[in-house]
Amino acid sequence: MREKDHDLPAPFRGSHARSAGALTSHQLRIRHRRLFPDVYCDASLNTEPELLVRAAGLWAPAGGIIAGSAAGLLHRERWFSPEEVTRAVDIYVPGTPRPTPGVRLRRLRSPLPAAQLSRFEGLIATSPARTAIDMARWEDDDDTAIAKIDAVCNRTGTSVRDVAALAARLRGVNGLPRVRTLLRSCDGRADSPPETRLRLLLCRSDLPDPTPQLEIRNEFGAKIAVADLGYEREKVAIFYDSELHRRREIWEFDAWANAELDEIGWQNLRITAPMMRSPATLLRKVGAALERGRI
Template identity: 35%
Template sequence: MDVPGWPLIFRGSAAVGAGLVTARRLQGPAFVRVLPDTWAARHLVPLGHADRCRAVFRWSGGRGVIAGWAAAELSGAPCAPAGAPVDVVLPVRARAPAGVRVRRDRLHPGEIGWCDGVRVTTPLRTAFDLARGRDETAAVVAVDALAFRHGFAPDLLLNFAVRYRGLRGVAGVPGVLGLADRRAMSPPETRLRLLLVRAGLPRPEVQHPVLDDARRRAVWLDLAYPAPRVGIEYEGADHTGPDRVLRDATRVTRLVDAGWRIYRYTRFDLRDEPGRIVAEIGRALDHAPTSGTP
């Protein structure tokens, strides 16, 4: 008898019933109970995100569909807030264990796919679900991340808003889509853009190319105001490696030489001093000389 997930992540009762393991051995050092009647090989613990989703899928008896933040992460669009539960859509009522949130949403068959052996909501449906969240910033971050990763236009989510007009949060979807931009390459870039727009500053261009004629290539700015040549960069952890630091130094120098004013911000700036960011960019736009778009 085949037991889904054996011997890595599986239903304990099914494995015992199939004679693959005894109840006593299941309680031994080789396995760890991660959810009710759901066990994992000890070497997998602590579970990574994909394995957490597999565990929830096994716990659901294969009837569930992983949704929400968990589906976004599983699909390759990292954007979930820290500590977000694994959402699972089930056709029946069930008591959710810790770290799991059970939903009974209506899903069209075309809104369900597979990822790493787990049933998940498709990227479009996932984006629609997250666009209905109460936190507008988190909703825009999710739509941006999924649209960038999967290459769809955010406005496609309006089709879901029409189909499911009675669902909670649907009324806020158009506003989220009005702020979304599928060119954003990371959640902090989205948050930085929203900070500026909500402060009343003009909406910046996203991933703006600046041509470097001498090297016959383009340099891309995270955010930019092309006419006054004000560029804004988010410096994440991937910018801290020695080689990247050296490349960034050359890159910024060439942009400055081309007449650009470059403002570089980190997660600490976003977290601790958002007002300073707004003030600095506001002053840059107020005092910058107007020039033709490069």
């Protein structure tokens, strides 16, 4: 008769399951998948990113703290963390424990204060602000680092000001001067990395800086749309249309919003990924729309 494997937590320590008599070594080997040394899950489970993070946290030595993109995943950052943790889970550790494939150990010189920590059902991870700083300083590309800070702030409701305040207080952390500089270009209102990159493109040009997540209402005060970026004075609304906008229900709403915006005198610019690959052309289109709005 087969044991009730589903009563075991996922993931779980194989040694604990054997010592408790819940599984034999044979059952552990044929019915479960080894994720990290002595850490297993049911073989029928998909190896989802959050499962990997929780398994790595279970494997981690005493004092280990989930960090970087792994902490970002626990904080529900959705753009970068899911893919990055499949390559490696970042964990702060005291001392110099033996590494294992799939985990990237980060040496912790001194304990992190409680204000820089968050708890998730038995796991300890870095706080949103510390997570944003770490994800940025461990990222080589500046614009991607800015997008990562934006993404963490957007998903957690943490202000860029709070991240900057923590960055100003930290000492002895590699990469902090660069992160402090990058924070000047961050805006947690960005709802996606393409929106961040589009905002950076406009702000670095000769055009005026746009307002992120600009709410547009009609003459009766009813909300029509929230532009990803917008210029209220010139009545120019800019939207980044990802593949998600090909879904019928979203496409139909976009068509309705376009008609409503046109009716109240707003110009509506829909930006796609191919357009982002021609920044000069894109800037000309936005500049022309602003010029028309001033007439």
